[in-house]
Amino acid sequence: MDLFLGIDVGSVSTNLVVIDPRGELYLSPLYLRTQGQPIKTVQQGLSLLNERLTKKDRICGVGTTGSARALAAVLVGADLVKNEITSHAVAALHAVPAVQTVLEIGGQDSKIIIIKDGIVVDFAMNTVCAAGTGSFLDQQASRLNLTIEEFGNIALKANNPVRIAGRCTVFAESDMIHKQQMGHSLPDIVAGLCEALVRNYLNNIGKGLEIRPPVVFQGGVAANAGMREAFRKALQTEVIVPKHFDVMGAYGAALLVRDHILEKGVKTNFRGFEVTSQKYQNSSFICQGCPNSCEVIEIKQDDLLLARWGDRCGRWTAAKAETFA
16 A cells, blocks of 8 residues: 655654545554654654554655654655644645634644635744643643543533633633632533633634634644533534544645645655664754854764754755755
8 A cells, every 4th residue: 555644743742644545544643742852752653653554555755744843854754844734724624625714722832724715814823822732731630630531521511610810821720729719619610711711712812813614623632522612602603623633733744745746756755664773863053154043953863964954044954955966
């Protein structure tokens, strides 16, 4: 089988998706914790994939996305590198062709994508404040002695959700404690927190954007039943959660590289599963060539320099490219 691999390397999780030429998942997706070690996690993911593929299966294209997409691309020999907005939008359109709004909340950041006639026309991202993200919800669930699965389901049992300040994680947590001390029930507090986080999302990331149905909710937080219900109430419309909501970035990267390879008829740059046993080192330095003081990142395999990136003018990137010419 000719297959296509999508890799999404984020700050919290690293996801790998393998699809066939029809765009259907060939294997169940891999969802791994990055734990601050993107190189090691990508190698682990490729090793697990290699164990599940047969000798007749061939990886004919690899696409990368996520905050560490450039790093992952160098490691595996990617054919296509795309940002998260493009990857999530493509995956959402594949799951729900008529989608007009994509809500995406991950472990450390969140984004909203506005689509019209199958084309992204606007988007917004929040990478500064953790309010409303998966890591914040995990933290609050733990403080309440709940698993994140229990957290979402308990919210659905609320009779009168309390109003909690959700603009800031610190304020939200102190307000939750205050509401507990006042004697409010646990379901009402949990549901109130979900509604506060949705208000924060819509008033900040979604500010000024026209949110039109169909609305697709993806990212790890889409697993939380309380957040799904809070979005439904706030938007007064159905909120669709795709089957593979937690790996949509990787899914989109796989779809994009499939189209690229099949349209161009080119051979993949995939370096093979041997990369799982290679030793890599990544480092950085500040370029003093101009006032920009760019942080240039480089990755080496033993003493061989594989790539550099991060410079605005291309001085270091171009120098490395010439050695490959």
